[in-house]
């Protein structure tokens with residue numbers, strides 16, 4: 001590495017259920033446990049809200065890794081949202097591999113609200129995995145100060161719209 | 168409903184080789200409810216194609232739209248506007264939708280994103296099964312509402328073959344024997360004796376063997392122009 005190059009800091013998005021992983025991330029923060037700085041948390045009412053379309057669009061927007069973090073099996077507030085999420089994550093991973101991206105860039109984890117330390121640990125582990133894989137070949141590295149924008153892509157159902165590579 | 172499934176991404180990227188600006192067109196009816204070609208599936212496939220092509224170093228723009236019904240000219244007419252900018256149309260309709268687009272826009276390359284599979288229904292969430300082959304002469308009155316043409320592997324008309332075992336079909340032991348189902352249904356209705364009536368060989372001329380079929384309703388046609 002030359003002196004001017006900055007080390008690769010993986011950009012990871014975590015879709016977190018508000019009942020467990022979001023609170024666990026909060027707990028990790030208040031407990032002053034370190035987790036990867038470039039992790040962006042998106043709060044969801046339940047991981048059952050996660051859809052394959054959003055998972056793929058997030059990768060299209062250039063993230064290096066994506067975590068879906070839901071409640072422990074059997075503990076979903078809506079009974080089976082976390083189980084639906086796991087099936088969709090598995091399905092989306094197959095898409096990623098067909099597209100030519102590593103499936104390991106997408107991962108589902110299960111936590112309770114009390115598991116702040118585990119959240120920090122799993123997020124760090126994910127960052128290590130992504131560091132080994134390297135940056136997403138779809139990402140355009142951003143200059144300092146620019147945040148990662150998620151959800152910039154229009155939602156489906158709108159009139160004809162173009163997502164050419166020129167974004 | 169018509170049930171279809173998406174072609175593998177590798178087949179589609181090969182089909183779209185060389186194209187740079189594609190319009191993906193979904194259909195809001197049958198293929199929406201079988202999760203093969205509705206708004207969301209168009210979004211997923213378009214996103215996947217864009218990413219795959221970027222990774223191949225051959226970026227392709229894929230625009231997305233979904234019409235309510237791809238198999239009727241009126242619904243696809245609005246697509247004419249702006250179509251010039253695309254060098255191909257990728258249809259996520261069933262085979263009828265693809266052909267309706269191709270007929271309406273004969274100068275345009277129209278390509279199928281789906282394999283149209285059958286006419287059927289969802290038996291549970293995420294599972295679809297065939298129920299009708301459009302044979303042109305329905306026998307469901309005789310067979311207790313269970314179709315032996317689409318559900319019996321041998322399309323038998325006078326009771327089961329010798330391979331029916333434990334209620335399952337010998338051709339695929341995960342599939343219930345249609346004739347077992349027919350027997351149970353009619354016996355349950357106290358009508359089992361109706362099955363003693365022998366059905367003559369079927370007239371398949373109403374089915375697929377004579378080229379495309381056509382239905383004409385004179386009462387619905389537009390009167391000849393000279394009479395108006």
Ligand code: SF4
Nearest residue numbers: 194196197238261264
């Ligand atoms: S094109 Fe027509 S028949 Fe085909 S899926 Fe759409 S509505 Fe159904």
Ligand code: SF4
Nearest residue numbers: 319327328336344345
């Ligand atoms: S086992 Fe039943 S369904 Fe299968 S071919 Fe024989 S009669 Fe038809």
